[in-house]
Amino acid sequence: MDISNLIQTVLIYALPVLFAITVHEAAHGYAARYFGDNTAYALGRITLNPVKHIDPIGTIAMPLMLYFATSGAFLFGYAKPVPVRFGNLRNPKRDMIWVALAGPGVNLIQAVIWGVLFYLIIGSGMQERFFIEMCKAGMLVNVVMFVFNLFPLPPLDGGRILVGLLPYRQAELVSRVEPYGFFIVMGLVIAGVLGTVWMRPLMGLTYGFIELLLTPLSMLIK
DSSP: OOHHHHHHHHHHHHHHHHHHHHHHHHHHHHHHHHTTOOHHHHTTOSSSOGGGTOOIIIIIIHHHHHHHHHTTSOOOOOOOOOOOOGGGSSSHHHHHHHHHHHHHHHHHHHHHHHHHHHHHHHHHTOOOHHHHHHHHHHHHHHHHHHHHHTSSSTTSHHHHHHHHHSOHHHHHHHHTTHHHHHHHHHHHHHHTHIIIIIIHHHHHHHHHHHHHHTHHHHHHHO
16 A cells, blocks of 8 residues: 555545534534533533544544555544433423534535635635645545434434434334444445445435535636
8 A cells, every 4th residue: 555645645634534523523512502401511522622522443543444454445433422411402302403413514514615615726726736635525524424424323413313303102212223323334334235325325415415505606716
């Protein structure tokens, strides 16, 4: 494996990844506090300091090991989840939806911002490949996090949104999956099912939405 290419890839993705996971987790904590739960705030997790959100295994060790093991073909990682006591929310079932949606929501916003930066750099005539690739990486990372976290299975954000939307009896049944949810998701990722059935179609739609949103800017620059 070309070490220089690896270093360049790490440098290109480092800033987008740090922003993506940090703002994602902080958004969960901020939304939880807004709706009545101060757990994350009391633990200092409503912060843009990435150190507070980085999990040594899930954020650093696992992605690096998978990168080397698969020559960059497969990557997976996770941040340290922001603690939320849903029982403390003013309306737990309803507010759970907004708390869960806050993380993917800010990832979508960040993807749009990276897209704006991309067009501004292109429009300015800057030819520096590093910054152009960083903008592309920023869009990719945030679109992946947006789509992946919306998969409707606890403990992912999409699973919590589903629990909040379902009637109580069905919501309770879905909630029982949570202790095994991570392993189910990992199995679906490794088997390629999640990528084929969920990730690729929804990423295509998300990129299409961002492109539509940025059409006025792209036309202005051209």
